[in-house]
Amino acid sequence: MTSVARPLIAPSILAADFSRLGEEVAAVAKAGADWIHLDVMDGHFVPNISFGPQVVKALRPHTTLPFDVHLMIEPADPYLEAFAKAGADNILIHIEAGPHAHRSLQHIRALGAKPGIVLCPATPPEAVSELMDVVDIILVMTVNPGFGGQKFLTSQLSKISRLRDMITRSGRDIRLAVDGGIDATTAPLAVKAGADVLIAGSAIYAHADYAAAIAALKPQSAE
Numbered sequence: 054m055t056s057v058a059r060p061l062i063a064p065s066i067l068a069a070d071f072s073r074l075g076e077e078v079a080a081v082a083k084a085g086a087d088w089i090h091l092d093v094m095d096g097h098f099v100p101n102i103s104f105g106p107q108v109v110k111a112l113r114p115h116t117t118l119p120f121d122v123h124l125m126i127e128p129a130d131p132y133l134e135a136f137a138k139a140g141a142d143n144i145l146i147h148i149e150a151g152p153h154a155h156r157s158l159q160h161i162r163a164l165g166a167k168p169g170i171v172l173c174p175a176t177p178p179e180a181v182s183e184l185m186d187v188v189d190i191i192l193v194m195t196v197n198p199g200f201g202g203q204k205f206l207t208s209q210l211s212k213i214s215r216l217r218d219m220i221t222r223s224g225r226d227i228r229l230a231v232d233g234g235i236d237a238t239t240a241p242l243a244v245k246a247g248a249d250v251l252i253a254g255s256a257i258y259a260h261a262d263y264a265a266a267i268a269a270l271k272p273q274s275a276e
């Protein structure tokens with residue numbers, strides 16, 4: 054297994070208080086977050102609905118941190134430009150959400166955002182092997198997407214390790230993110246397997262002290 058020091062922490066606002074989203078974004082930024090993770094759900098690709106580009110745009114003035122926008126929508130292509138214009142820095146699409154991921158990722162880069170690809174738990178790491186030259190971020194879902202507060206799937210740890218090896222072999226600077234059930238117990242497992250971005254909703258927003266919650270996700274060796 055590979056160990057990656059100093060993982061980035063990206064709070065998922067899905068677990069925030071939606072009646073005060075702007076304040077919630079600013080609060081985690083102040084508490085030491087590195088990115089803000091925004092989950093976009095369409096009620097079709099995943100069985101839940103969250104928000105669209107207007108909310109991303111409304112939140113943009115509340116922090117200068119990068120916005121990591123995870124599109125759980127199918128199709129994604131018609132909406133890429135709207136999310137880029139709304140202020141998304143990273144735009145991530147699912148490999149399972151359409152046949153032309155390569156084209157979509159190139160489009161995201163042309164829009165001026167960093168392209169990312171997301172894998173559901175059932176998808177093998179090799180599914181993204183032909184995309185290594187066009188992605189800046191690979192996101193391994195450690196739960197089935199659609200809801201926060203689910204249990205971390207330890208079955209995904211070997212996938213993280215294999216993707217870390219694929220990234221090393223590519224020679225490219227690709228971030229390897231994990232999302233779903235990340236807390237103080239599972240974060241070190243994901244980092245040991247090779248993850249360098251930890252996305253967490255409940256483990257941060259359900260905590261009274263956001264700074265302490267973010268610090269608790271950082272492995273001791275990364276302090």
Ligand SMILES: O=C(CO)[C@@H](O)[C@H](O)COP(=O)(O)O
Pocket residue numbers: 065067068090092123196197198199200201202203232233234235252253254255256
């Ligand atoms: O994309 C998703 C869920 O589909 C995640 O970003 C969750 O929002 C993470 O929530 P926790 O598992 O950390 O509560």
